Each structure stands twice: as structure tokens, then as C-alpha cells.
Amino acid sequence: MRLYQEDSYATRFQARVVRAWSDEQGHHVVLSETLFYPESGGQPADTGVLRGGFGEVRVLHVYEEAKAFGDVVHRLSAPIPEGVEVEGEIDWNRRFRHMQRHTAQHILSQALLRAGGYHTIAVSLDSPVSTVDLEEEVEEAKLQEAEALANFAVYADYPIEAFWVSEEELARYPLRRPPKVQGQVRLVRIGDFDLAACGGTHLRTSAQAGPIKVLKWERYKGGSRVYFMAGWEALEDYHAKHALLSRLALSFSTSPLELEKPVRRLQEEVYTLKGENLELKEALVEALLPRALEERVLLVPAPVLGDLAKRLLSWSEKTFLLLSPEGRFAALGPGRQEVLERFKALGAKGGGKEVVQGSLPKEKVAAALDPSLVS
Ligand SMILES: [Zn+2]
Incomplete structure (x- = not known):
């Protein structure tokens, strides 16, 4: 018997182990009855524990052996013998969240x-x-x-009930969508708001599913996919986002809803500065080029090291060495590998093809500025 369909708020139950087996997937039991909801209809399985003379084992996963009305199989952390009596307890915190998601989905589907x-x-x-x-x-x-509309249905606090009808009676019920099962069909009614065939676990009233927050949507397989959060999880999401926005607002000395202005200003400033930076680098490379061509070993600011090396490469086939005060270096020309080997002996790391680049310990920079390296 599927006790969760009788009372979705019960958390403990007594049962007997009807079947027990172990295979490469793990240890499994089928119970005479169960409160554990098996994964189906998009709702995840319950987890929890089974207790008895054998001690306590964890229920890791629960599934239906065959689709719709097959035996409910519990996968366990350790084997237990067939025939024993057990007390089961589901993880209520997990289940309640699942019921919030699932009931909210009924409400949102009707609202859509x-x-x-x-x-x-x-x-x-x-x-x-x-x-x-x-x-x-x-x-x-x-x-x-x-x-x-979904949140109005939440605040309306509709009672939620589940009941069974025969296939013949079904025509009298205006269902949101046709049922997938045959024979006796379980219907779930949310006040006069929604009626659907469903074998899952639901809340007692619509109010317990709230708030329901639509997050976004995207095109999906010719239709669309709508993302949402509900219940505690929606509240937790709100809490996390509010805390984040408040921290950001504080750092910009503004309020959370005014954040866009300073962020946009910052983006514009960065954009302008990037442009200016590029111009300055280009101008500096041009200014340094004649001296670099003449001296061939030169101390230059690190941000222009790479660009200056590229410019030299297009101007001359001789060997050049550029060093920054922090120890970054670039070498090019026929003697570049030799420079690299010499620098490695001084503790440098680096590599490259046309231009070898790397860094040298800062205290070695003065000694490395040696014109004989490129002669
Ligand atoms: Zn349902």
C-alpha cells in the first residue's frame, strides 16, 4: 500500500519486508506498505531511514519497479533480511520542499x-x-x-484533496490535462481552481505552496520552458538575492533598487579608461621604439613589453631584450633562446616561439640588464 497517497503529512510507519535482494546497484527491499514516495512524474524520491532489530539503515533512493503501480523499491545503505518488521521514517524537510514544488507546479500550470x-x-x-x-x-x-494568478490562488488558501474515480466517471470531471493511467484514476483538486489526475504528494492548502516566483523562460522544442521557485526555496532565494544586492548597494553607497545607475557609470568609465589606456600604450611603444632599436637591451614598463616586442619584430632581425622593473622579460631575434637559457640559470621561468617571454626574480633584474647578452 502506498501510504503517502492516504496521508502526505505522515512521516513514520510500520511495515514488513516482503522482498529483499542485493545486486550491483546495491541492497533493495519491497515493503508491505510505505510512506516513501518513489521518483515519478518529475517529483524526486523521498529519502529517510528504516529501523528494526537489525539497527538503522538509510533509504538512499526509491523507485517503481515497473511504471505505474509496480512495486515500490527502496534502495538501502545496507542489507536487511526478508520477513522482518521495520519502522520507516521519511526525511520530512526534503519531502515538504518536494510537496511545495509539486503543488506549486499544479497551481502554476493552471495559471498558465x-x-x-x-x-x-x-x-x-x-x-x-x-x-x-x-x-x-x-x-x-x-x-x-x-x-x-498563481499567487492569488496561493492567497485564496484553497483546500487540496485527492480522491479516486473510475475511468467511466472521468468524463464528468473537467481535468486540466487527460490522465496517463487507466482503471481507477486519482484526482487532485485545488479548490475550484485546478483539477488534475496525479499520484503524487500534495499540500493541504494552496497557501502552503507560496510564494510562487517565475524566474525566466526560454524557447524549448518548439514551445517554451518556464523556470520557477516555490515555498521555502523561493524565500531562501529571495533572502540570498536580497543579501547580495544589499552588500553591493552598500559598497556603492546607494540603495538596492538604485544600483543600476552606479554600475552603469562604472561600466562607462571602464570603457573610457580602456580606450585611453590603449592610446597611451600605443604612444609609449612609439616613443620607446627608437631607443630600443638603438640600445637593444632596455628597461620598459611591463604593460608595453609585449607590444614593443611585436613592433621590434617587424622592424629588425637582430636580437633584443626587454625587461620590466618587476622582472618580466621578452626576448626576440636569433639569440632569444640563449637569453632564455641564461635567465633560467638565474631562476627565470618562461618560453615562446618568435618572442620568448617570462619572468625573472626581481632582485636579478639589474644583473640581467647586460648588453653582452644580445651582441
Ligand atoms: Zn500532483
Whole structure:
């Protein structure tokens, strides 16, 4: 029996081990009944523990042996014998978050249908950022409307109930989407807001799923994929983002919602400075070029070392050595490898083809400025 369908708020249960086996995947049991939700319908599995005369083992994963109504298999951290009685306990913190994601998805899917006529065809609730895949491409305004509608449904505090109907009775129920299973079908009703066939675990009222926040959307397989967060996880996300924005605002001496202005100003300044920097470097390279051609061993500022080396390469075939006061160096021409070897003996690191570049310990710079190196 799937106890989680009877009461999605129960966390402990008693059961007997009906089957037990071990294989290369691990240790497994099927129980006479279970509160553990098996991974399905986009909702992740429950985890938790089983206790008994054998001690305590962890339930690592739960899945259906065959799709829809197959046995519920529990993968365990250690084997337990067939026939024993166990007490099971699910990880409630994890389950409650899953129920928030899942119930919010029902609400959001209905809101998307109402706001834009958008049809949900797949969902993923594996992580705090959940997704709903829609058959249609969405419009931004309709998406905002759907988000508002979903949160109105949250604040309306609709009761949520699950009940079973036969296939024949189904026609009397206006379902959001046709059921995938046959025979007895489990329906989940959220007040008069939403009605859908579902075997999952749900909250008692819509209010517990809130807030529901749509994060973004993108085109996906001819339709769209909508990303959202719900419940505690949406609140945690808000907390993290608010804290980040507040820290940034403080560093710019402004308020979080005014941050764009100083950030944009900073971007513009960086852009201007980059342009100026480029001009200054070019001018400096031009100014240094005649002396470099004449002396061939020269102390130059590190930012122009590479550019000056390239310019020399196009001007002369002789050997040149450029050094910065911090120890960065560039050597080119026929004697460049020899320079590199000499510098390596002084503790330098570096390499390269047409221009060898590297750095030398700072205290060796004076000794390295040796004109005989290029003669
Ligand atoms: Zn459901």
C-alpha cells in the first residue's frame, strides 16, 4: 500500500519486508506498505531511514519497479533480511520542499492555462529551480499574468484533496490535462481552481505552496520552458538575492533598487579608461621604439613589453631584450633562446616561439640588464 497517497503529512510507519535482494546497484527491499514516495512524474524520491532489530539503515533512493503501480523499491545503505518488521521514517524537510514544488507546479500550470492558454507537457522538480515545459511559445505579459494568478490562488488558501474515480466517471470531471493511467484514476483538486489526475504528494492548502516566483523562460522544442521557485526555496532565494544586492548597494553607497545607475557609470568609465589606456600604450611603444632599436637591451614598463616586442619584430632581425622593473622579460631575434637559457640559470621561468617571454626574480633584474647578452 502506498501510504503517502492516504496521508502526505505522515512521516513514520510500520511495515514488513516482503522482498529483499542485493545486486550491483546495491541492497533493495519491497515493503508491505510505505510512506516513501518513489521518483515519478518529475517529483524526486523521498529519502529517510528504516529501523528494526537489525539497527538503522538509510533509504538512499526509491523507485517503481515497473511504471505505474509496480512495486515500490527502496534502495538501502545496507542489507536487511526478508520477513522482518521495520519502522520507516521519511526525511520530512526534503519531502515538504518536494510537496511545495509539486503543488506549486499544479497551481502554476493552471495559471498558465488561464492566462495564456498554455498547456503543460512536462515538468522537472529535481532541484529548487523547477521547470514547466509548455506546448506553446509564451508572451512575457501573459507569463507575468500567470505568476500573479498563481499567487492569488496561493492567497485564496484553497483546500487540496485527492480522491479516486473510475475511468467511466472521468468524463464528468473537467481535468486540466487527460490522465496517463487507466482503471481507477486519482484526482487532485485545488479548490475550484485546478483539477488534475496525479499520484503524487500534495499540500493541504494552496497557501502552503507560496510564494510562487517565475524566474525566466526560454524557447524549448518548439514551445517554451518556464523556470520557477516555490515555498521555502523561493524565500531562501529571495533572502540570498536580497543579501547580495544589499552588500553591493552598500559598497556603492546607494540603495538596492538604485544600483543600476552606479554600475552603469562604472561600466562607462571602464570603457573610457580602456580606450585611453590603449592610446597611451600605443604612444609609449612609439616613443620607446627608437631607443630600443638603438640600445637593444632596455628597461620598459611591463604593460608595453609585449607590444614593443611585436613592433621590434617587424622592424629588425637582430636580437633584443626587454625587461620590466618587476622582472618580466621578452626576448626576440636569433639569440632569444640563449637569453632564455641564461635567465633560467638565474631562476627565470618562461618560453615562446618568435618572442620568448617570462619572468625573472626581481632582485636579478639589474644583473640581467647586460648588453653582452644580445651582441
Ligand atoms: Zn500532483
